Amino acid sequence: MDAHADHGLTVVVPVHNGARTLPDTLESLRLQTAPLHEVIVIDDGSTDESVRIARSHPVAARVIELGPHRGAAFARNTGLLEARTERVAFLDQDDLWLPTRAERVLAVFAAHPDLQVLVTGERVFAVAEDRADLTAGGHPFAEWVTWWPAADRVIAEMTDLPADAEPEFTWVRTSRVLSGSLTVTTSYVLPRTLSLQVGGFATWARSADDWVLLQSLAAHTPIGSIADRSVLYRVHPTNTSVTTRWPRTLLTLAAAMRHGGALVPADHERDAASVGPLIGTNLLPHYLYALAEEPGGRSAADTWALWQLLATQDDRTLRNLTRLARVQVRARLPEPLVSRTRRLLRGPRSDRVEA
Template identity: 30%
Template sequence: MVKVSVIIPTYNALAYLPQTIDSVRQQTFSDWEILLVDDGSTDGTAAWAEALGEPRLRYLSQPNQGCATARNRGLDHAQGEYVAFLDSDDLWHPTKLARQVAYLDSHPERGWVHTWVLNTDAEGRLTQHLLASDLEGFVWPQIAEENLVFCGSSPLLRRSCFETVGQFDPALKSAEDWDMWVRIATRYSLGVIREPLTFYRQRPSSKSNRLAFHLEHRLRVIDKSLGDLGPEFEDLRQRAKGRAYLSVAWKPLLTEDYDQALALRRQALAYYPGLRFSRNYVRLGLIVRGRQWLGRAGYEQVLGAWRSLRRWGRSPHSHESAPTAPATAQPASK
């Protein structure tokens, strides 16, 4: 039996898919299979997959039904002890699977393990936006309030988790991964690897950046997870809704729609006034105002100068243990 099943749902993502597949083939851990689930692509994905000649890749095709159904199709065919999901435009550090497999092998009490996440731009160039959470243990309240796993391409899970909690909800066309993590967190303990081993591509056209659509589904996940609980969970429901609005408020930065970013940021406070003092709330406001005053290019120049000063002031040995980017990801130019 193969150790890890890597499930990659794809829909018309051939511009990015070769890099994504390469980041799996470059893993230092080699006992894996890829289940490439083509959700009705019309961009030549089928012919490309056949020509690839990768014996560890199985190509599965279905009519377009959405990411949740595609992931479920992969689960139906998965043979691995562990399962990882990789979006068709995201990337992995070469040691990701090795580190996560070693962790789950040595922590039988954990059901799943996530890593820190580093954003890339649309071209796959690394940015400085690190998504880092130390979340571990039994974390249902924290996961129900906010998706602190950040990216569906981050966790490695025991296949037995899905035998217990079921498959992805096909009624959810976005945020279906968060819904799954909430359900898994009710039964399984979470581990963490405190290094950015997952690279999350930010594209204005991606599903999570369709603002109203994605926000609607985030709110549906909250209602599904918390709606039937008693009044003692009302504070948690309100905090979750506030964090949903704040999370979506970052998305308009990709299209430079700063008025919308600020409007969503204000709506977040209506549900959860305590967010006013959170790092994400303050940081988003500073970025928006900085770009409005200086322009995006001017803001990036100031930010680059500030980062250079920070690096200059650090010890020359401070980055020795930092992971390097895979060959498919490059540092973003200023």
């Protein structure tokens, strides 16, 4: 560790045109029951009132303006570089922390002195004013929403949400990290020095830059986890995970990272049996939803990567995969591509599993 090795907690908030939600996000940090060392707002080329809001909010954030828009990964890496503590947490411009989050996170680190990387659970919410658009538009996250506050009541009602019971601490298996994203970036608490040493958030990735970093960290240190849902992840019609056109790049990236030997132990065969199939993780709906939206279907390389990631001999898994894929296909793709995709899902006659 370097001069940043104190035991405080820095929170990095990347912002790009976040004026609508940023006041509530910063207020949730101001309400923390344990003091934060610092809040750093990284403005990533905003053209709205985000900078003014960040500078005037009583949380007293340090505001850094990047100039032209460079993307959330670049902004997060800037936060890592600027942090004055070794422990760095992240909060997106539209998400919230429950008031006890910092207190609980710091208690976990105190109880586990060797812990460097911690991830937690999250609750999904959306404001009531977005409910019609989310449900009518078939937003893939809408069914996860458990809390629908009015837009002007978010902070007031947040403070009434019950905290989870004292969470159990576990170590995350590397195979689980490889099998898909563990949780949202807002739940990460990372070591500043090691995160920078392994390359930080992947600025070259079109999405899931946080998952790439977590895989790199897993090669160097165990990852701890608590199921504490002290993060409130906001769903809205323009979530980056839904609007970003990323599946083609990420399919081949995920296959390469899981089967390329960098993280899978050398004495294990590099296939789905050693790292676990993608199904059952929160990435599978992303893949199917986004692939269905891609014009022109997918290439042979994309298809091969997808089957590497989903490969399994388990009948129940295949049935679930087929059922989910058929729903997405029928809802999203033109009929000629529907027929071709159905044939792909059925596979050779000897391997078919009826849903």
